Amino acid sequence: MKQILSLFALAVAVFVAGCGNSDDNGGPATTELTLLATGTYGDDPLVMFERTYEYEDNMALQMQLLQTYLSDIALVYEEDGVEKEELLTDVALVSFGNVFTDEDAAEGVEVVKMEVPVRNYTGLKIGLGVSPVLNATIPPDYDLTHPLSQNYWEDASSYIFFKVEGNADLDADGQFQDKLTYHVGGDNNYSTVQFTGAIDLEKGTPKTLALNIDLQKILIKGDGTYWDFREGQFAHSTTSPAAVFMGENFPNAVRLETR
Amino acid sequence: MIGAALLLFSLPQCTTDPAPSVREAPLQGPAHFVQLVEDAANPYSPEKAALGQMLFFDPVLSKDFSLSCSSCHLPERAFTDGKAIAVGVDNREGIRNAPSLVNLAWITEGLFWDGRSPTLEEQAVHPVINPNELGSDWATVLSRLEAHPDYPGYFEKAFGTGIAQQTVVHALAHFQRSLMSSESKYDSVMRGEAAYTDLELHGKHIFFDSSEDLPDGECGHCHTPPLFTDQTYMNNGVQQELAPYHYPDAGRGAVTGVKYDNGRFRVPSLRNITLTAPYMHDGGFATLEEVIEHYNSGGHPGLNVDPKIRKLHFSDEDKRALIAFLGTLTDTSFVRKLSDQKVLLQ
Numbered sequence: 001m002k003q004i005l006s007l008f009a010l011a012v013a014v015f016v017a018g019c020g021n022s023d024d025n026g027g028p029a030t031t032e033l034t035l036l037a038t039g040t041y042g043d044d045p046l047v048m049f050e051r052t053y054e055y056e057d058n059m060a061l062q063m064q065l066l067q068t069y070l071s072d073i074a075l076v077y078e079e080d081g082v083e084k085e086e087l088l089t090d091v092a093l094v095s096f097g098n099v100f101t102d103e104d105a106a107e108g109v110e111v112v113k114m115e116v117p118v119r120n121y122t123g124l125k126i127g128l129g130v131s132p133v134l135n136a137t138i139p140p141d142y143d144l145t146h147p148l149s150q151n152y153w154e155d156a157s158s159y160i161f162f163k164v165e166g167n168a169d170l171d172a173d174g175q176f177q178d179k180l181t182y183h184v185g186g187d188n189n190y191s192t193v194q195f196t197g198a199i200d201l202e203k204g205t206p207k208t209l210a211l212n213i214d215l216q217k218i219l220i221k222g223d224g225t226y227w228d229f230r231e232g233q234f235a236h237s238t239t240s241p242a243a244v245f246m247g248e249n250f251p252n253a254v255r256l257e258t259r
Numbered sequence: 260m261i262g263a264a265l266l267l268f269s270l271p272q273c274t275t276d277p278a279p280s281v282r283e284a285p286l287q288g289p290a291h292f293v294q295l296v297e298d299a300a301n302p303y304s305p306e307k308a309a310l311g312q313m314l315f316f317d318p319v320l321s322k323d324f325s326l327s328c329s330s331c332h333l334p335e336r337a338f339t340d341g342k343a344i345a346v347g348v349d350n351r352e353g354i355r356n357a358p359s360l361v362n363l364a365w366i367t368e369g370l371f372w373d374g375r376s377p378t379l380e381e382q383a384v385h386p387v388i389n390p391n392e393l394g395s396d397w398a399t400v401l402s403r404l405e406a407h408p409d410y411p412g413y414f415e416k417a418f419g420t421g422i423a424q425q426t427v428v429h430a431l432a433h434f435q436r437s438l439m440s441s442e443s444k445y446d447s448v449m450r451g452e453a454a455y456t457d458l459e460l461h462g463k464h465i466f467f468d469s470s471e472d473l474p475d476g477e478c479g480h481c482h483t484p485p486l487f488t489d490q491t492y493m494n495n496g497v498q499q500e501l502a503p504y505h506y507p508d509a510g511r512g513a514v515t516g517v518k519y520d521n522g523r524f525r526v527p528s529l530r531n532i533t534l535t536a537p538y539m540h541d542g543g544f545a546t547l548e549e550v551i552e553h554y555n556s557g558g559h560p561g562l563n564v565d566p567k568i569r570k571l572h573f574s575d576e577d578k579r580a581l582i583a584f585l586g587t588l589t590d591t592s593f594v595r596k597l598s599d600q601k602v603l604l605q
Contacts, residue, residue: 049519049563064566100519143294144367150293150489155469165566179566181477234475236468 030115032206035073035088036108036259039066039096042216045105046096055219056226058172061180066215067095068162069147070111071127071134072192075199077119085125088112091134093147108210121199126211128250129161129190156238158185164218164246168229178233182246186238189247195256208259217253218246281308281600282437286364289441291449292485295364301380301429303436306417309600311434313413314427319403320386321393322348328386328393328431331357335594337531338438343542348394354508356542359535361528361593364436368490372524372540375514379432384424397424413604440530440593441485448587449485455587462584465577474577476554477567487529487588493565494522496558497539503562508540519563533589547585551578 039046041053046066053061070092074085092111099105129135134148135158142149151160160183167176201207220226227245235242286303288295297303314320315328331345332338338360345357355372363370363379376382386392387400404410404422411422418426447453455463464470467479483489492511500506504518512521524540538544544553555578557570573581 064563098517100517139293140291143296144365145296146293150483152483154484155467167566177560179569181480181566183480236475236480 028117029203031118031201031203032113033075033088033116033201034113034206034208035111036208036210037070037094037096037111038108038210038212039099039105040212040214040216042214045102046213046215047099047101047105048097049100052169052176053216055168055229057228059229060169060172060176061166061229062168062176063096063164063166063215065095065097065163065165066213067093067097068128068213069093069130069151069159070211071129071131071190072125073112073127074125075116075119075121076123076125076194076196077121083122086116086119086121088114088116091130091147093151111211116201118201118203121201123194123196124199124209124256125192125194126254127190127192128254129185129247130159132187132190135159135185135187135190153183153185153236156185158187158238160185161189161247162250164215168233170230178229180229180233182235182242184235184238184243184247186243186247188238189243189250191247191251193251193254197256199258210257210259212255212257214253214255218249221249222252281305281312281434281603282439286433286436288362288364288439289446289485291446292362292441293365301432303433304417305600306603307430307433308437309434309603310413310417311430311432312597312600313604314431315434319407320395320400322395322399326393331392332360334597335534337361337440337534337594339535341536343537343545345392347389347392351391351394353389353391355540356537358527359531360435360438361440361530362486363438365486366490369514369525372527373510373514374492374525379435380428383428383431383435400424400427416604438593440590442592443530443590444587445484446590456583458580458583459587460584461576462580462582463587465573465581466584474572476571476573476581477569478554478581480567481526481565482529488526490525492520492523492525494524494561494563494568495554496561496564496568497541497543497553498522498561499559500561506561510540522561522563529585530588531590531593532585534594547582548578551581 044053046063048063048065051062055061072090073088073092075088077084077086089112094109094111096109099109137148139149139152148159153160162184164180164182166180168178168180169176170178199209227242232240232242237243282305284304285297286295318324318327320327325348331340333340340357343356345353345355347353358372368374370376370379370382376385387395387397401422401424414420414422414426417430420426444453448455461473464473465476468475468477481489481491481493498506498508500522504521506522509521511523512518532547536545538550544550551573555571555573558564558568
């Protein structure tokens with residue numbers, strides 16, 4: 001069963017009374033929470049290489065990489081009328097580069113999997129990109145297993161927040177010879193989203209949430225304006241028009257589902 | 260440990276002296292590199308590295324005492340051999356070019372051009388028994404080491420245990436882990452101690468796509484500093500695609516079984532690149548000029564050639580500049596003769 005959490009979902013959310021407060025050991029009771037990320041292009045699963053995605057004005061594209069950092073991922077809850085956060089992770093790197101089949105795409109990639117205090121949470125916050133605090137750090141601040149040990153852009157003093165790479169057919173000749181490389185970074189392209197709706201965690205019942213990223217919505221705005229590949233096939237500066245366009249769209253390209 | 264510290268401390272500053280080749284524990288890299296993580300199962304020690312160094316240069320590991328690891332990984336060539344394709348015992352030719360052994364302590368995404376080996380410990384098992392390399396077998400190697408007048412004592416000193424395949428590969432791994440190159444002109448400029456020439460700076464801008472007025476080379480996206488590799492597997496268009504996703508050397512694809520990985524190879528480090536010709540997994544390019552021509556042309560088309568590989572429109576000056584910048588990655592302190600570390604094992 002899938003449920004889309006949104007601002008409206010809050011209105012219909014059924015709140016289960018009572019909080020799972022403590023277990024026998026005296027610490028807060030916990031349950032396993034998994035946050036996945038799934039990629040789509042509109043209604044189609046996002047897979048690398050052979051799948052062709054129709055684009056505006058008779059263009060089409062095939063993907064080779066979609067990858068992004070996510071920051072300050074936290075469950076939100078209320079206590080004594082005050083909104084509080086249960087931090088899941090301060091940063092994660094999510095790549096769809098090895099998603100080759102529809103099954104892989106449906107399964108999604110793991111963002112975090114951890115024990116979380118059981119509570120009736122009211123939402124989830126996610127930063128899209130690397131938060132300004134972390135973006136002020138550099139790879140040597142980390143060891144080589146840390147997500148921020150890579151993808152740093154020295155000249156821009158920023159991590160590369162997300163990458164969209166693939167090949168386009170710009171003239172509808174069936175040949176995907178036009179190379180696309182959009183790298184987006186810089187504090188100006190960071191944004192945060194908050195999904196509101198009941199996320200009830202009960203002891204002994206593992207829960208899975210899936211963050212869906214819709215590439216089509218990164219490239220095409222709600223009002224129909226789209227990034228014209230013919231205007232720029234590359235972006236690797238924090239201020240290049242393509243980067244800013246995609247950075248702006250990112251918050252509208254994500255939604256959260258419970259599984 | 261105190262012995263090691265004293266030894267390093269007492270090494271003269273004079274540049275003609277051999278470089279200290281083993282490092283103190285815990286193994287640490289330079290400040291501008293990502294931090295290393297100690298392997299709890301096989302913690303680094305200078306004694307293990309010193310033993311690894313002796314084994315690395317010792318032909319006892321080969322079938323007929325003719326070759327050592329260092330025959331194909333020569334220190335003065337930044338641990339390459341100058342050949343397009345490596346040649347092992349009985350003059351047997353292998354299938355690939357011998358890569359540089361540089362900053363391998365940071366490589367976490369697989370060793371060999373195709374990444375088939377997960378760790379330096381696992382990797383070291385193979386050259387000994389590969390018929391195109393040292394062509395021996397482990398039973399022979401171990402019995403020879405046992406019969407040696409000094410090795411049993413050295414292993415005892417380094418590991419507190421006897422000679423075994425595991426201790427041999429652990430020693431080799433630690434010697435190679437201690438091979439760090441971070442004293443090139445590039446590093447000096449990074450630390451604010453030196454400045455690029457105009458030509459080098461021009462090349463650096465192309466390498467990192469950092470000037471509006473110069474063509475983008477896209478190089479830094481894959482050859483990412485400070486290692487000058489991002490450790491991904493990429494197809495950079497050096498091979499002709501024979502049929503969709505089918506290449507003469509499948510590279511990464513033969514390891515993962517994923518057809519989209521066919522023709523992909525691990526992005527190699529470019530540190531000391533002026534010393535490591537010929538280039539690419541097949542040694543197909545004799546000079547850096549040929550490499551730059553390759554990238555400038557966009558290489559062979561192929562369904563999984565990376566989108567960053569495309570026609571680059573370099574001028575002759577751009578090409579010279581890029582090569583000048585690549586020259587700043589040469590670290591002369593890395594290629595000096597290694598000093599004898601036997602004293603650590605006595």
